[in-house]
Amino acid sequence: MSFSLPDFRRKWSCRGYMSAGAAMVTAALGLVLVPAGTAEARKHPAPVDLFNLGTPRPRAAAHAARIPLPRPRPAEAPKAQEKITDEASPEAEEKPPADQPAADKPAEAAPPQKQASACRLALTEDIAIAPSIPDIRGPGACGGEDLVRLEAVVLPDKRKVTVKPAAILRCPMASALADWLRKDMVPLAASLGSPISELDNFDSFECRGRNRVAGAMLSEHGKANAIDIRAIKLANGQSIGLTDRTTSREVRERVLHSVCARFSTVLGPGSDWYHEDHVHLDLAQRRNDYRICQWNVWDPLPQIAPLLPAERPEEAPPREVAAKPEAKESADEGGAETPPDPADKPATDGNKAPSHKPATKKRR
Numbered sequence: 169m170s171f172s173l174p175d176f177r178r179k180w181s182c183r184g185y186m187s188a189g190a191a192m193v194t195a196a197l198g199l200v201l202v203p204a205g206t207a208e209a210r211k212h213p214a215p216v217d218l219f220n221l222g223t224p225r226p227r228a229a230a231h232a233a234r235i236p237l238p239r240p241r242p243a244e245a246p247k248a249q250e251k252i253t254d255e256a257s258p259e260a261e262e263k264p265p266a267d268q269p270a271a272d273k274p275a276e277a278a279p280p281q282k283q284a285s286a287c288r289l290a291l292t293e294d295i296a297i298a299p300s301i302p303d304i305r306g307p308g309a310c311g312g313e314d315l316v317r318l319e320a321v322v323l324p325d326k327r328k329v330t331v332k333p334a335a336i337l338r339c340p341m342a343s344a345l346a347d348w349l350r351k352d353m354v355p356l357a358a359s360l361g362s363p364i365s366e367l368d369n370f371d372s373f374e375c376r377g378r379n380r381v382a383g384a385m386l387s388e389h390g391k392a393n394a395i396d397i398r399a400i401k402l403a404n405g406q407s408i409g410l411t412d413r414t415t416s417r418e419v420r421e422r423v424l425h426s427v428c429a430r431f432s433t434v435l436g437p438g439s440d441w442y443h444e445d446h447v448h449l450d451l452a453q454r455r456n457d458y459r460i461c462q463w464n465v466w467d468p469l470p471q472i473a474p475l476l477p478a479e480r481p482e483e484a485p486p487r488e489v490a491a492k493p494e495a496k497e498s499a500d501e502g503g504a505e506t507p508p509d510p511a512d513k514p515a516t517d518g519n520k521a522p523s524h525k526p527a528t529k530k531r532r
């Protein structure tokens with residue numbers, strides 16, 4: 169057979185005015201074909217059925233099931249796109265539209281009837297002013313669940329320590345921070361003669377790589393699991409800079425020991441060049457509960473001299489030590505090719521005032 173029956177049917181079935189002829193032809197063909205091969209006949213429903221001439225059931229059904237063609241695209245093209253996005257994220261469908269406070273976090277979807285975590289239940293208003301906020305999902309691996317906006321920590325005596333600005337943190341991190349302030353920093357502040365009033369939050373949630381290096385591993389800040397602190401302020405106005413060398417060494421060491429006991433990562437001055445002016449705290453989970461505590465409490469005076477010396481004053485006497493080696497070199501070479509620089513003269517000759525200036529310049 170060089171032609172297929174479906175082709176044949178298609179050719180004829182749509183021509184109503186030729187239906188009589190078509191019926192005749194197809195009936196004849198049907199008679200020839202049906203005995204020829206049942207498999208073939210089953211695959212391609214006999215043309216007889218097309219015209220309801222004693223047809224088997226399946227064929228009628230097949231005919232009734234038209235190939236669905238896409239409807240013409242409605243004028244509201246954007247709406248159609250919205251529908252596709254909704255289908256892609258089934259969670260989004262359940263989300264009430266009112267539950268989207270932050271336009272810059274499109275991926276966030278918080279089922280309102282989510283069970284409160286144990287941490288959330290424990291972090292009452294007696295401990296912290298930390299309202300729950302919707303989960304953050306994305307971009308990338310950023311975000312987290314069970315988030316709070318830590319606005320203040322409530323001390324046992326009901327005083328409040330304002331977190332400035334309020335910190336977006338996972339509940340366990342917020343809880344750890346509150347515990348630290350309430351249990352460790354309250355006695356420290358008491359020893360300084362004034363209660364704590366404010367926590368200087370340098371950075372909390374931020375979707376970024378470690379140390380703001382593009383392409384680096386995701387920082388714990390991107391998981392809302394970290395906070396950077398610069399200072400603790402007391403009610404009397406005093407500010408305790410945690411990395412400030414003028415803050416007493418004893419105070420800074422007490423802070424260091426308390427945070428290293430409570431947080432799994434502590435990075436301060438001396439850890440790398442990114443934490444010289446603040447202390448990073450997080451609750452990163454590592455294998456075998458490995459912890460990092462890197463914070464060098466520097467002495468009040470710099471331990472290492474600055475890399476460049478201070479500008480040499482004009483009135484300074486000539487620098488003999490500096491000039492000597494050059495004088496020696498030129499002496500070794502015989503001084504034939506290059507006459508000794510005038511700068512060297514004063515050094516060897518003594519303290520001639522006019523020549524010390526060039527010598528100073530040459531050393532730079």
Ligand SMILES: [Zn+2]
Nearest residue numbers: 394395396448
């Ligand atoms: Zn940090």
